[in-house]
Amino acid sequence: MHADVDIPTEVQRALTGFLDIQQERLAEIGPELAEQVQAARDATSGGKRLRPSFCYWGFRAAGGDPARPILKAAASLEMLHVSALVHDDVMDSSDVRRGAPAAHKRFEALQRARSEASGVGGDPVGFGIGAAILLGDLCLIWADEMLHTSGFDAAALARAxxxxxxxxxxxxxxxxxxxxxxxxxxxxxxxxxxxxxxxxxxxxxxxxxxxxxxxxxxxxxxxxxxxxxxxxxxxxxxxxxxxxxxxxxxxxxxxxxxxxxxxxxxxxxxxxxxxxxxxxxxxxxxxxxxxxxxxxxxxxxxxxxxxxxxxxxxxxxxxxxxxxxxxxxxxxxxxxxxxxxxxxxxxxxxxxxxxx
Amino acid sequence: MHADVDIPTEVQRALTGFLDIQQERLAEIGPELAEQVQAARDATSGGKRLRPSFCYWGFRAAGGDPARPILKAAASLEMLHVSALVHDDVMDSSDVRRGAPAAHKRFEALQRARSEASGVGGDPVGFGIGAAILLGDLCLIWADEMLHTSGFDAAALARAxxxxxxxxxxxxxxxxxxxxxxxxxxxxxxxxxxxxxxxxxxxxxxxxxxxxxxxxxxxxxxxxxxxxxxxxxxxxxxxxxxxxxxxxxxxxxxxxxxxxxxxxxxxxxxxxxxxxxxxxxxxxxxxxxxxxxxxxxxxxxxxxxxxxxxxxxxxxxxxxxxxxxxxxxxxxxxxxxxxxxxxxxxxxxxxxxxxx
Missing domain, CATH: 1.10.600.10 (Farnesyl Diphosphate Synthase)
Structure with a gap:
């Protein structure tokens, strides 16, 4: 978009770094949670990064110093967007997102494979929907955490x-x-x-x-x-x-x-x-x-x-x-x-x- | 619970006051949103208020001044709890909560009545689930907003x-x-x-x-x-x-x-x-x-x-x-x-x- 900053690369770096930390935290709760983190990684990959781009240029428009961690803060909007998309796909029963299975279909396939392997197991469709609701919740929570741990001071965060x-x-x-x-x-x-x-x-x-x-x-x-x-x-x-x-x-x-x-x-x-x-x-x-x-x-x-x-x-x-x-x-x-x-x-x- | 503070009453007051403000904000977006606010009011009524009680006494245990808006902050945990319950009921297909219809059943009935009145309209079950997912999202967002607008200073909020x-x-x-x-x-x-x-x-x-x-x-x-x-x-x-x-x-x-x-x-x-x-x-x-x-x-x-x-x-x-x-x-x-x-x-x- 502009010679002085590669917004998609910086946004991807911020998302990956944040999810690396979350993965460690969630591993303490249980190995099963790796499935949620992986789903979040896939869902936050790609896309046009429009929202972070507007956020970045709003910051620059206000005279913000580009050396500040604005793209870490801006990446929170991408996390928020993924939350909305994941829940939206459940509500619309949309099975495809960005050319790949939507989150609920992905979890459904995971559960189907798991119950075929073990010979026991419940309803994969219900599991897929439930797991996608939780993924959307996690991304909604993480969006907030990304913003307020981005590195801006309390006064700037209070304004935002x-x-x-x-x-x-x-x-x-x-x-x-x-x-x-x-x-x-x-x-x-x-x-x-x-x-x-x-x-x-x-x-x-x-x-x-x-x-x-x-x-x-x-x-x-x-x-x-x-x-x-x-x-x-x-x-x-x-x-x-x-x-x-x-x-x-x-x-x-x-x-x-x-x-x-x-x-x-x-x-x-x-x-x-x-x-x-x-x-x-x-x-x-x-x-x-x-x-x-x-x-x-x-x-x-x-x-x-x-x-x-x-x-x-x-x-x-x-x-x-x-x-x-x-x-x-x-x-x-x-x-x-x-x-x-x-x-x-x-x-x-x-x-x-x-x-x- | 204790002579010097009526936790359930104060928590209810905080929830009602917060939802009154949200109702005004949402009315600017559209009259339909009154349905979401009413569902949030009903879902946050009653309950044992256990989480706000523990929050309050954690504050007192640390020597916090009871004149501070601790019960406004504590009420945010009740909002968070409602978010979890609403999504949990969707995931479990639990139709009853605290003796009343669960949120998704309530929205389903609303849509059924609406489409019977108009003679047109889509799937009430799908509407109920979608509307309950959104109610849970709103309560999750509001929990955070309740906490950080409770009146504590930025340093206390950063610790919490x-x-x-x-x-x-x-x-x-x-x-x-x-x-x-x-x-x-x-x-x-x-x-x-x-x-x-x-x-x-x-x-x-x-x-x-x-x-x-x-x-x-x-x-x-x-x-x-x-x-x-x-x-x-x-x-x-x-x-x-x-x-x-x-x-x-x-x-x-x-x-x-x-x-x-x-x-x-x-x-x-x-x-x-x-x-x-x-x-x-x-x-x-x-x-x-x-x-x-x-x-x-x-x-x-x-x-x-x-x-x-x-x-x-x-x-x-x-x-x-x-x-x-x-x-x-x-x-x-x-x-x-x-x-x-x-x-x-x-x-x-x-x-x-x-x-x-």
Whole structure:
């Protein structure tokens, strides 16, 4: 991303170092816990490291000294993200994550192998779900521990913890809104926009910026400016992600093609289509959308309805508009560092572009 | 418990006050979140408040000033406990908690009513599980926020957070050991004793004492003395709880009679019975134990095997021995306060007695 720092490498180093320490602690409790640590290692590998990147550049935007352990602190957001993903996959019964089995499927396979070897043993599906709930809990706890043992002083941590508390609650609340939306079976643009904001925009962009900026000693004016940039970037990022969930290449997304259509994800894209589809389109859409057994032709039919109702066009327009808003806000923001301006501008474009 | 402080009332006040603030914050995200706050209110009502009590008396044992907000800090342990219970009930498919529907059953009923009213809507069982996972996450996050916003200074919080990190990881690790034990279908005394220690003894007694003592400024000698008292009390408490899970009165335990036998809980009681049962008893035990559909006669048969194999006697002996060890350790502990000695002595007896 930037010549002076290799964020993915530093984040990976922080995660690995932290999990090495946890592995020693957990080994005292029992050898079985190595299974949880290994699952955490695998789940925290890869990914785009977007949240730590925004955190890092929020810190630099506030004039934070890059020699401070900001990437150890920023890596806590990746641990938090893994917690949310692991629990989300259980809730959605999503079996694949980043091209590999989701955590609950991984634990299910582990238990199946164990009971085949011993000839006794309980329900592997239940074990997989239970073990994944606990993995998500561990990652949620560890995220907090990573932040407060990162090496910042108590005053900086106290400033940051206000935003860290906020983001943890917001993403969980956003998940609940999403769950209610899926369960309601109703398309509701207002709710889809709130899910977009709390499950994604604050969580992926705004709060990571705030946490970094608070650690760097930011005042309220910079915090507000980072919201003006971060919220639209976060919304545009999620709108792009929603389009990729329907039209994306499995080789890029790491998920089966059209997976969001099988899951019945009530995104802004879907809410727009339902509001603007013809009666014939709507009948067809309702018949197919959210069915776990959709075949390729049915996926294609749903895609065409999303295209023909102009929902795709509307999402692309929103992405463009939000990204432009963000870049304008960035130009007005009182950043302490020109490198931060360049990096945040690049991140806004990368996070919302067609190819990511 | 003690004339100078009404711990349950103060803990309830702290929980209610904290949730009032969270309710306002969450209302900004969406009206749907009121359902989560209400579930948290109900789940944090009642209970014996054992963990906050040990935390309070750990603080007093260290000479902490009772005018400090120790019961606000101690109430965080009740929030942590609710998180563990809510996720535990999902993992065990336990439908009843403290005589009321478990959180996932409560959300399931909510969704069922909602979809009956609207005529549309998805799977209520899946909704219930997802919503309960999120409730447990919220309570886990809130536990941390309650502790670090309780009003203690940064130095005291830094001392306590070491133990708070430990207890959160230990209880989650203990749950995983327990899950592996249930799934293995094998009785294993070593593993049952480790579950006893990490899922209960450190979590219910030792760490709450440490957190309170650390907030009160305890040195290492007192911390170690509180372990010498707290671990055996915690183990005796859980052994009593395991006996009540099999032989307890549903009116007292708030769970159906023999529920632990239907769940197939691999307790120390069960591990002892399996190690010492005759071949005939063992065949009968294996046939019935862990079957969700056990009737009253079958429950009675399992109870008789636990009695006849002397497992009940062995557990009662362990409880007596551990409680005596704890009381002796208490007499040697360098407590700053005679009231703490009296209260911790009373708590040891109350937590391990037949009637609790």
């Amino acid at each position: 913890s206000k935003f860290f508390d906020a983001v943890r609650v917001e993403v969980t609340a956003g998940q609940y809104l999403d769950l209610v939306a899926q369960a309601s079976g109703e398309a509701d643009m207002d709710r889809a926009l709130r899910v977009l904001r709390y499950k994604s925009a604050t969580y992926t962009v705004e709060r990571p910026l705030h946490i970094g900026a608070a650690l760097g000693g930011a005042g309220q004016h910079l915090i507000d400016s980072l919201s003006a940039y971060g919220l639209p970037v976060g919304e545009a990022f999620q709108l792009r992600d929603d389009l990729l969930g329907v039209f994306g290449d499995p080789a890029v997304t790491g998920k089966p093609a059209g997976d969001d259509l099988r899951e019945g994800k009530r995104t802004v894209l879907v809410a727009y289509a339902v509001e603007h589809a013809s009666e014939v389109q709507l009948t067809e859409f309702d018949r197919l959308f959210g069915r776990p057994d959709l075949d390729d032709d049915e996926i294609q039919l749903l895609r065409e309805i999303l295209q023909d109702s102009r929902a795709v066009r509307a999402c692309e327009d929103l992405i463009t508009e939000r990204t432009e808003d963000a870049l304008e806000a960035l130009d007005r923001a009182p950043l302490a560092d020109d490198a931060a301006h360049k990096a945040l501008s690049d991140l806004a474009i990368a996070a919302t572009a067609r190819t990511l | 957070s070491k133990f708070f990190d430990a207890v959160r990881v230990e209880v989650t690790a203990g749950q995983y050991l327990d899950l592996v034990a249930q799934a293995s279908g094998e009785a294993d005394m070593d593993r049952a004793l480790r579950v006893l220690r990490y899922k209960s003894a450190t979590y219910t007694v030792e760490r709450p004492l440490h957190i309170g003592a650390a907030l009160g400024g305890a040195g290492q000698h007192l911390i170690d003395s509180l372990s010498a008292y707290g671990l055996p009390v915690g183990e005796a408490f859980q052994l009593r709880d395991d006996l009540l899970g099999v032989f307890g009165d549903p009116a007292v335990t708030g769970k159906p009679a023999g529920d632990d036998l239907r769940e197939g809980k691999r307790t120390v009681l069960v591990a002892y019975a399996v190690e010492h049962a005759s071949e005939v008893q063992l065949t009968e035990f294996d046939r019935l134990f862990g079957r969700p559909d056990l009737d009253d006669d079958e429950i009675q048969l399992l109870r008789e095997i636990l009695q006849d194999s002397r497992a009940v006697r062995a557990c009662e002996d362990l409880i007596t021995e551990r409680t005596e060890d704890a009381l002796e350790a208490l007499d040697r502990a360098p407590l700053a306060d005679d009231a703490a000695h009296k209260a911790l002595s009373d708590l040891a007896i109350a937590a391990t007695a037949r009637t609790l």
